[in-house]
Amino acid sequence: MTVPPEVREHGEQARTSARTDGLVPALTLLVRALSPKVPPRGPRGHAVLPRELLEEFAAEEAAAREESPQAPGSTGTKGVEDAEPLPGLAVLRPVPGEPAEAVPPAWGWALAWLRLGMSERLRDACLAHLAARQSEGTSLLMQQMVKGTLADVLLEHLEIEGVLDDLATGRTGPLGPLRPADGERHLAGLQEQITRVDRALLRLLGAHGYTAEGPGAAAHASELLADAYGTAGPGTAREGA
Amino acid sequence: MISLPASLATAHREVSRWADDLRQGALELDRDPDAIHRHLDLPAVRFLAGHQVPADWDRESAAPGSGPAHGLATLERVLVSEELARGDAGMMLASPGASMCGVLLGVLGSPEQRAWVHGRLAERPRWTCFALTEPERGSAIGEMTSTLTPVGDGSYVLDGEKRYVGNAARADLGAVFARVAGTERLGVLAVLVDTSDPGFHAEPLPTVGLRGAQLTRIRLDGVRVPAERVLGAHLPPTRRGMWSIVSVFNRLRPSVAAIALGIARAAHDYVGEHRLLLRGPEREAYEELGRRIDAARSLTYRAALAVDHRPSAGHLASAAKARACEVAEEVTLRALGFFGPGARIDHPLLDKWARDARGVEFMEGTRNIQRLNLFQGLHTGKAGRNRPCRN
Numbered sequence: 001m002t003v004p005p006e007v008r009e010h011g012e013q014a015r016t017s018a019r020t021d022g023l024v025p026a027l028t029l030l031v032r033a034l035s036p037k038v039p040p041r042g043p044r045g046h047a048v049l050p051r052e053l054l055e056e057f058a059a060e061e062a063a064a065r066e067e068s069p070q071a072p073g074s075t076g077t078k079g080v081e082d083a084e085p086l087p088g089l090a091v092l093r094p095v096p097g098e099p100a101e102a103v104p105p106a107w108g109w110a111l112a113w114l115r116l117g118m119s120e121r122l123r124d125a126c127l128a129h130l131a132a133r134q135s136e137g138t139s140l141l142m143q144q145m146v147k148g149t150l151a152d153v154l155l156e157h158l159e160i161e162g163v164l165d166d167l168a169t170g171r172t173g174p175l176g177p178l179r180p181a182d183g184e185r186h187l188a189g190l191q192e193q194i195t196r197v198d199r200a201l202l203r204l205l206g207a208h209g210y211t212a213e214g215p216g217a218a219a220h221a222s223e224l225l226a227d228a229y230g231t232a233g234p235g236t237a238r239e240g241a
Numbered sequence: 242m243i244s245l246p247a248s249l250a251t252a253h254r255e256v257s258r259w260a261d262d263l264r265q266g267a268l269e270l271d272r273d274p275d276a277i278h279r280h281l282d283l284p285a286v287r288f289l290a291g292h293q294v295p296a297d298w299d300r301e302s303a304a305p306g307s308g309p310a311h312g313l314a315t316l317e318r319v320l321v322s323e324e325l326a327r328g329d330a331g332m333m334l335a336s337p338g339a340s341m342c343g344v345l346l347g348v349l350g351s352p353e354q355r356a357w358v359h360g361r362l363a364e365r366p367r368w369t370c371f372a373l374t375e376p377e378r379g380s381a382i383g384e385m386t387s388t389l390t391p392v393g394d395g396s397y398v399l400d401g402e403k404r405y406v407g408n409a410a411r412a413d414l415g416a417v418f419a420r421v422a423g424t425e426r427l428g429v430l431a432v433l434v435d436t437s438d439p440g441f442h443a444e445p446l447p448t449v450g451l452r453g454a455q456l457t458r459i460r461l462d463g464v465r466v467p468a469e470r471v472l473g474a475h476l477p478p479t480r481r482g483m484w485s486i487v488s489v490f491n492r493l494r495p496s497v498a499a500i501a502l503g504i505a506r507a508a509h510d511y512v513g514e515h516r517l518l519l520r521g522p523e524r525e526a527y528e529e530l531g532r533r534i535d536a537a538r539s540l541t542y543r544a545a546l547a548v549d550h551r552p553s554a555g556h557l558a559s560a561a562k563a564r565a566c567e568v569a570e571e572v573t574l575r576a577l578g579f580f581g582p583g584a585r586i587d588h589p590l591l592d593k594w595a596r597d598a599r600g601v602e603f604m605e606g607t608r609n610i611q612r613l614n615l616f617q618g619l620h621t622g623k624a625g626r627n628r629p630c631r632n
């Protein structure tokens with residue numbers, strides 16, 4: 001399985017932007033690049049996207065309606081929830097009876113790059129926060145247990161980066177081509193791995209990471225992204241939900 | 242197997258019926274922590290407020306704040322906490338009552354101090370707070386910098402800052418830990434404060450989860466503390482400060498473990514109720530999560546019994562607290578996976594529990610702190626001596 005080169009490029013940009021600027025700017029970049037006409041909706045019609053873009057999409061829909069009132073109206077911007085998980089981020093519910101537009105190809109992989117960037121941003125925040133906290137005459141960052149956890153986090157990040165990179169380049173290893181992967185399951189596993197790394201970092205951030213103003217709110221938004229655009233792998237069939 | 246005294250089994254049955262009420266208010270409270278004011282008449286909330294103890298619960302005496310006659314106060318708190326948190330941990334933590342202050346008073350309070358606090362709580366639903374954590378120091382409680390400056394007549398002036406303190410903005414009374422000016426580690430004292438006293442300022446600090454607990458930042462600007470509000474003055478100095486914190490933590494950790502288990506169980510039960518046709522690997526995964534909850538509960542009960550028998554026996558409490566929080570995070574994340582893409586949006590309770598489960602990690606010491614306690618127990622030979630605690 002490979003990811004198209006342009007998706008890789010946008011994904012990498014989103015990763016960098018996520019790490020330096022945060023989730024909303026990075027997601028804005030990604031949506032503009034991969035889904036410039038309609039809000040990208042997940043497999044069941046959910047969406048998480050910058051409010052600013054939502055407004056742009058809505059304005060375009062309104063303009064299109066004015067131009068040709070007879071044309072079937074788009075449902076792309078319907079179903080917006082009141083609450084914002086993060087300032088400037090909107091959540092869209094599925095619109096009943098309206099099939100969702102297909103999510104752009106490889107959108108999920110690009111999101112994984114973005115989420116990796118967010119996880120690295122969380123790691124940066126963690127390093128800075130713990131370096132500034134003193135206990136027993138040294139910074140918390142220098143506690144062995146803390147160092148160990150951060151080393152594990154880095155290890156996970158490096159592995160995730162490698163996997164995403166290999167998928168993008170279609171690079172084959174010295175032992176031949178990569179193991180054939182079930183794309184959806186592979187992606188779900190990777191997203192879960194990112195969530196778990198985030199959780200380890202959030203534990204290190206103490207209650208600071210649990211406040212709405214702290215880095216924990218963006219981590220929750222990142223979990224929400226993985227959820228809305230998740231893949232319906234095994235263990236996700238549902239009845240009576 | 243742990244066998245419960247009959248009166249405790251009765252209490253457990255009763256409390257488990259209160260959980261549904263709490264669930265009704267869960268999402269409303271998640272949006273607005275002040276919504277608790279609309280639920281003050283619920284039996285669970287009245288119980289936590291200290292206004293109603295069912296008649297068939299055996300109490301030591303009729304006095305407000307009186308503990309159970311069977312003597313297993315920690316185990317009782319564990320049973321109650323799991324059931325109520327299964328209903329909703331936010332509602333439980335948002336409820337008025339003595340809460341952690343009650344446990345502290347049990348350890349350090351004189352009869353007069355207990356009567357003063359419980360008397361005021363009996364008047365109407367009143368909140369209390371327990372202020373220990375500081376902006377620059379959370380886990381390192383021994384290094385707190387809030388100060389009590391002696392005035393000369395046994396009273397003090399209290400200055401400093403506290404952070405992440407549950408319910409402080411709506412509390413009438415609070416227990417505050419601070420260091421007596423110019424002293425070292427042993428110079429930590431706990432004092433009772435009336436939050437309407439000049440110099441006490443508390444401001445809510447919105448959180449990602451457990452919003453009902455309404456964490457706050459507190460500023461203490463020269464709050465006067467009369468001599469009779471200093472806790473533990475009737476005890477030897479070594480039993481007042483850090484000793485009391487450890488002792489209170491040992492009693493509280495099993496209850497926090499139980500809150501974590503309640504959250505895990507809420508999510509697990511939700512899967513069972515909404516995914517009726519679980520088969521194959523899904524069924525196995527579901528059962529496995531259930532077993533993990535049960536194992537952590539068993540540890541939690543044993544921890545509670547150990548502390549009830551010997552308050553200094555806190556290693557099981559640390560183990561239970563660490564494991565239950567881990568299980569809560571795991572179960573609440575995995576529960577989402579049973580519902581596929583958009584589960585967090587379609588099932589807001591599941592999203593809430595996944596956020597709530599993160600918060601219990603920090604209450605009464607983080608996982609690392611529990612692990613350090615466990616190592617200490619192992620190193621000193623106090624833990625790991627193959628004597629399972631049953632009853």
Ligand SMILES: Cc1cc2nc3c(=O)[nH]c(=O)nc-3n(C[C@H](O)[C@H](O)[C@H](O)COP(=O)(O)OP(=O)(O)OC[C@H]3O[C@@H](n4cnc5c(N)ncnc54)[C@H](O)[C@@H]3O)c2cc1C
Binds near residue numbers: 456
């Ligand atoms: C829902 C909730 C309710 C709360 N209620 C109250 C309350 O009512 N009253 C109150 O006073 N406080 C309360 N707190 C605060 C809580 O007690 C603190 O968050 C907790 O003690 C951890 O402190 P911290 O957040 O400052 O983390 P820090 O102490 O800064 O820890 C940051 C990270 O470093 C790790 N760490 C710290 N020291 C060491 C070490 N020596 N070795 C290895 N690792 C270490 C920790 O495990 C953590 O992962 C509450 C917090 C929450 C989230």
